Amino acid sequence: MSEKADTSVKSLRLGVCEVCGGKEAHYACPKCEVKTCSVACVQIHKRELVCDGVRDRTKFVPLSEMTERELLSDYCFLEECTRYADDRKFDLVKRYTQQQRYLPVPQHRMRAAAQKRNIQLSLLLPHFSRHKENTTFLDWKRNRFFWRIDWLFVNAAEEDEDQDDPIKSARFADARCDEELTLANLLLKYLDLQQETAREKRKLLVRHQTVGIGGLSFWLQAEGVRRSATRCYHLEANRTLRENLSGKTIVEFPTIFVTYSRQPPAGYETIDSDKESDDDLTGTASDPESEDEPISAHTPxxxxxxxxxxxxxxxxxxxxxxxxxxxxxxxxxxxxxxxxxxxxxxxxx
Known part of the structure; x- marks a missing residue:
């Protein structure tokens, strides 16, 4: 009788499996506390209840139910949080948590020089892919920018490899473009058949090369304004890059569309100025004159x-x-x- 009693008591410790309902339960899920009898039932319970089986260490436990196990778990959890915070504090990638403050010296120079040119340069955090791609260089001794430019030739002869591109554009990147050169001069390498790059891209850019620089239109991707994803600025081919970027907001480097029609790319509309700047995107005041306001006793x-x-x-x-x-x-x-x-x-x- 005693052996049967011990067996019945042991079987009642977890009860019957809550998945199949026919066998004795041997396991209890650390997260949702569902009782199961086998690995198959464990997998079924995870799939049906969308449970990962990991105990929730932040779950509320009444003080009356606290044991040494919960106390040790909370202590280890707080130690992990402390180590995580310390790692992020000394991680150079996540060191600069605000766009416009405490920048490294080269980036501070670039932003200050761009501001003097009436260009609102917004620099992303180091772990952003656009920041990693940026090769813009400021020759501060000669006070000259060499911009990275992404050229998007709209409606190229062959479809671009990116099938998700809604306007079917061919993308080319120039690492350093002198700001004192005009857009027409910067594009000669793609349009003048006497240059090697133009001959290599002949099949792709045949329509743009046929029209010639006089028949092309240039459009700068808008940044820092409302609905910037579908808006662009019209640029002049006979003006320098510096003049064309003046009064604009640039995130890391400019993206310029090249079309052989007088209309902006499909799905885009033209915007004339940066007056509709979005303060949340740029992190600065929308009024450009605010930078020149005198410092008074009431200034923070x-x-x-x-x-x-x-x-x-x-x-x-x-x-x-x-x-x-x-x-x-x-x-x-x-x-x-x-x-x-x-x-x-x-x-x-």
């Missing part, structure tokens, strides 16, 4: 600090340019960036 402390840092940068920029020998190299630029970084760090402290 944070705004004063940022204004002072910009002035410090301008002073260093002027001094370094005045005493430079005019020969620019990547090694010299790296040394200058390091020196200016120490300079700005001391001033901020």
């Amino acid at each position: 402390k944070k705004a004063k600090v940022l204004h002072d840092l910009n002035e410090i940068h301008d002073v260093y920029h002027a001094l370094a340019a005045a005493y430079s020998d005019g020969n620019d190299s990547e090694a010299d630029a790296a040394d200058d960036c390091e020196i200016e970084g120490v300079f700005r760090e001391d001033i901020e402290l």
Whole structure:
């Protein structure tokens, strides 16, 4: 009798399997506490209840039901949270959590130089793919931008490999385009058959090459405005890249559509100015004149600090340019960036 009693007590510890209902339960799900008897029943319960079987460590447990197991679990969970926060704090990829503050020295130079050209340059965080692709370079000793440009030739002769492209455009990227050159000069490599690139892309760009530079239209992808995904600016082929980008918002680098008609690409509409800027996208005030407002006693402390840092940068920029020998190299630029970084760090402290 005693053995039968022990067997009945043991079988009642978890009860009957809640999936098949015919066998003794041997397992209890850590998350939803469903009792199962076999691996097959476990898989069925996970599939039907969409359960991953992982215990929810943030689930509320009354104080009266707390045991050493729950206490140790909470302690380990808090330690993991602390390690996660520390890792993100020292991760260079996630170091800059705001677009427009505490930028590295080269990016700070680029943004300040673009602002003087009336260009609102918005720089993304380091882990964004568009930021990784950006090869825009500021030759600060000569005070000249060399932009990366994505050219999208609309309605090319052959379909692009990207079948999801709604306007069937052929995409080409130029790593560094001099801002003092006109759009017509920048596109000669794709249109002039005397150049190797134009001959290589003959089958793809035959329609654009036939029309010629005089019959092409240029459209800049709008950024920082409402409904920017379907809006663009009209650009002039005989004006320099610097003049065409003035008064525009650029996210990392410009994207320019090239069409052989006077109409914008299909699905796009023309916008004349940046007056409809979206503050949430750019992270700055929509009024361009707000950057030139004088600092008064009523200005917030944070705004004063940022204004002072910009002035410090301008002073260093002027001094370094005045005493430079005019020969620019990547090694010299790296040394200058390091020196200016120490300079700005001391001033901020």
